[in-house]
Amino acid sequence: MSRVRVLVGTKKGAFVLSADGTRKDWEVSGPFFAGWEIYHVKGSAVEPNRVWASQSSGWFGQVIQRSDDGGATWGPVGNKFAYEGVPGTHQWYNGTPHPWEFKRVWHLEPSLTDADTVYAGVEDAALFRSADGGATWEELAGLRGHGSGPHWQPGAGGMCLHTILLDPSNQERMYIAISAAGTFRTDDGGRNWKPINKGLVSNFMPDPTAEVGHCVHHVAMHRARPEVLFMQKHWDVMRSDDAGENWREVSGNLPTDFGFAIDVHAHEPETLYVVPIKSDSEHFPPEGKLRVYRSRTGGNEWEALTKGLPQKDCYVNVLRDAMAVDELEECGVYFGTTGGQVYGSADAGDNWAPIVRDLPAVLSVEAQTIP
Amino acid sequence: MTEKGASTKGASTPGAGEGGGAAAIRVILPQHLRTLTGVDGEVALELREPVTVRRALDALEARYPVLRGTIREYGTGQRRAFLRFFACETDWTHEAMDAELPAAVAEGREPLLIIGAIAGG
Numbered sequence: 282m283s284r285v286r287v288l289v290g291t292k293k294g295a296f297v298l299s300a301d302g303t304r305k306d307w308e309v310s311g312p313f314f315a316g317w318e319i320y321h322v323k324g325s326a327v328e329p330n331r332v333w334a335s336q337s338s339g340w341f342g343q344v345i346q347r348s349d350d351g352g353a354t355w356g357p358v359g360n361k362f363a364y365e366g367v368p369g370t371h372q373w374y375n376g377t378p379h380p381w382e383f384k385r386v387w388h389l390e391p392s393l394t395d396a397d398t399v400y401a402g403v404e405d406a407a408l409f410r411s412a413d414g415g416a417t418w419e420e421l422a423g424l425r426g427h428g429s430g431p432h433w434q435p436g437a438g439g440m441c442l443h444t445i446l447l448d449p450s451n452q453e454r455m456y457i458a459i460s461a462a463g464t465f466r467t468d469d470g471g472r473n474w475k476p477i478n479k480g481l482v483s484n485f486m487p488d489p490t491a492e493v494g495h496c497v498h499h500v501a502m503h504r505a506r507p508e509v510l511f512m513q514k515h516w517d518v519m520r521s522d523d524a525g526e527n528w529r530e531v532s533g534n535l536p537t538d539f540g541f542a543i544d545v546h547a548h549e550p551e552t553l554y555v556v557p558i559k560s561d562s563e564h565f566p567p568e569g570k571l572r573v574y575r576s577r578t579g580g581n582e583w584e585a586l587t588k589g590l591p592q593k594d595c596y597v598n599v600l601r602d603a604m605a606v607d608e609l610e611e612c613g614v615y616f617g618t619t620g621g622q623v624y625g626s627a628d629a630g631d632n633w634a635p636i637v638r639d640l641p642a643v644l645s646v647e648a649q650t651i652p
Numbered sequence: 653m654t655e656k657g658a659s660t661k662g663a664s665t666p667g668a669g670e671g672g673g674a675a676a677i678r679v680i681l682p683q684h685l686r687t688l689t690g691v692d693g694e695v696a697l698e699l700r701e702p703v704t705v706r707r708a709l710d711a712l713e714a715r716y717p718v719l720r721g722t723i724r725e726y727g728t729g730q731r732r733a734f735l736r737f738f739a740c741e742t743d744w745t746h747e748a749m750d751a752e753l754p755a756a757v758a759e760g761r762e763p764l765l766i767i768g769a770i771a772g773g
Contacts (some may be wrong), residue, residue: 316684338770340734341684341722357688357718361726383726 284651285607287615288332289623290319293641295334297352304613305629307636314346318385321602324649325391325399325512326495330478333399333415335386337551343385345401347415351651359414360388363402365422371405372434373628377500381405381425388602390445394452401443406433406459408471421471424457431475436460436496436515437561443601448507456510456525459579461496464512477525481514490507499542499601503550511553511580513543513601518555520580531580536567538560542604546629547612551579554606554630556599573616575630589633590624597622602645609650617643672701677753678763679712682735685723689716694763703758705737706749716727738765739761 287298313319314336318637325331334346334355343362346355350617368381384404392398401409401418401557409418425497435439444458458464463478481495488494496515503509512519512528517538519528534539537557546552559567566572571590574583597620607613614630617623621640626633679695686692699711713720720726723735729749731737737744740754740762756762 315687339683339771340682340732341688343721344688344718344724360718360721362729487660 283609285609285613286324286329286649286651287605287623287625287636288322288324288352288645288647288649289617289640289643290322290334290602290645291617291621291641291643292318293579295319295322295336295352296637296640298623298636302609304607304609304625307625309350309637312641313352314344317341317344319644320385321388321645321647323391323647324351325396326393327391329649329651331391331396333389333391335401337385343383345386345389359411359417362401362407362409362418363420364407364425365420368611369425369430371430371440372432374435376434378431381407383407384439387441388445390447393447395643400445400447400455402445402457404439404441405435406440406462406532408433408442408445408457410471422466423467423472424465424474427465427474427476429462432493433459433462434494444497445570446500446502446507446510447505450507454507454524456500456502457565458497458500458512460495460498461515462508464493464497464500464525465483477521478528479526480521480528480530481519482517483515485515499543501543501545501553503545506550509550509579511543511545515539515541515561516579518553530598531576532581533564533576533581535574535583536572540599541601542599542616543605544606544614546614547608548610549577549612551582552577553580554604555583555614556604558598564598569594571595571597571618573614573630575635586626586630586633588631589626589635593602595620600644602647603643605646605648607648607650613648615646615648617646619643673723674698675701675703676760677703677757678760680710680763680765682766682768684768685719688718688722691716695699696760702752703760704750704752705744705747705764708753708764709749734769734771736767736769738767739763 282302289296294315299308320335322334330351332348336344348355364478370378370480373379386401388402390400397414408421446456448454453470465474477529508524510521518532520531521528540558570592572585597618604616612629614626619642624635697711
């Protein structure tokens with residue numbers, strides 16, 4: 282029977298949650314890297330026991346850890362993230378130019394074809410790649426160099442490149458998203474990039490439909506249909522059917538279209554999950570009820586999933602990288618909260634149960650299906 | 653006996669300066685960096701005199717490459733903002749990186765302490 286490994290990054294360490302295919306009894310290991318912020322932990326699809334972790338600290342900076350035994354033991358790899366050439370400036374919060382400064386790695390995306398290749402999305406926003414198992418990192422500088430970089434601006438969490446999507450059908454194509462710049466696509470392996478934000482409307486911007494400047498929180502795709510993208514923007518849930526060339530809103534009947542996390546069912550490309558959050562100043566669920574919303578129609582029509590989730594006095598947040606799905610026949614869905622709970626559903630969201638309740642604030646959740 | 657905080661500058665160390673004699677020093681890392689390096693207790697380092705924070709860090713990073721970027725920023729080589737250096741009960745944080753450390757440190761009688769500032773949670 283296949284097993285599931287859920288990789289959890291928190292404000293004070295990483296945890297590995299393991300279960301068999303029934304997903305009833307979970308083994309919790311960790312904390313790994315206790316006391317450090319673990320922004321993201323993700324395993325390789327090529328070699329599932331190869332797992333990457335972004336370990337950072339305001340005191341000690343950035344460390345990248347790699348495990349080759351499924352998270353049981355870890356070793357540090359390279360941590361030098363140097364922007365190519367003169368980094369230049371982006372906009373600061375007050376609109377003045379501010380030099381690019383590396384702060385941390387938000388997201389690690391292992392290659393779909395090579396276990397030694399992994400991408401890193403960093404703050405201040407840039408994309409790096411290692412092709413030697415993490416020993417060295419090089420910037421894919423065409424992203425920052427394509428021309429709009431001086432107009433990018435940090436969101437409240439910093440100017441972070443937080444989403445990296447690799448197209449399984451086309452090794453030359455990938456998507457990234459930046460807060461607050463928007464979504465970008467490359468069709469030549471990262472040499473050249475174009476902003477793909479047509480259809481996004483951000484009323485906080487001087488030009489609400491500008492080419493860049495949008496606070497995109499997360500983007501998701503189904504691997505069988507990589508030209509279809511789903512986005513949780515600061516406000517609005519969006520959809521593109523043409524690889525990001527055009528977007529349309531699919532927020533529909535959601536109680537609020539603000540949120541961070543979004544994901545797609547492993548086997549149903551039109552089934553989406555979001556966790557509506559009340560507003561950008563109240564980072565908790567509406568009415569104190571923790572509800573995952575599922576659409577089986579690719580957006581617009583949403584149903585609240587509540588069984589097993591707290592329906593009163595709940596004021597946690599679910600951050601952008603803190604939701605994941607497994608690939609078992611009955612798709613499992615997982616998410617973590619800033620209150621330290623990791624919830625799992627073994628039936629595509631119909632029923633939920635906490636896997637753990639009292640971790641540090643959860644920053645990221647990824648699921649691996651182990652053959 | 654050298655007074656606490658006194659520099660080795662002017663001390664009678666034959667051959668001190670570039671290419672000077674060897675010194676054996678002790679360094680105490682903050683807990684998270686001890687965990688990262690797998691060090692239990694102090695680090696003993698050998699380096700050439702004059703003993704400075706820069707030379708101590710160079711030797712430390714050569715011994716433990718994982719420390720690169722964790723004490724000094726890549727690129728600028730500047731001390732990370734929330735770390736401080738102490739020696740002989742004196743704060744050396746804002747001294748020049750090439751200032752000579754006290755003779756007690758150079759002679760291994762006192763450690764160089766790298767301390768995480770008390771800030772945040």
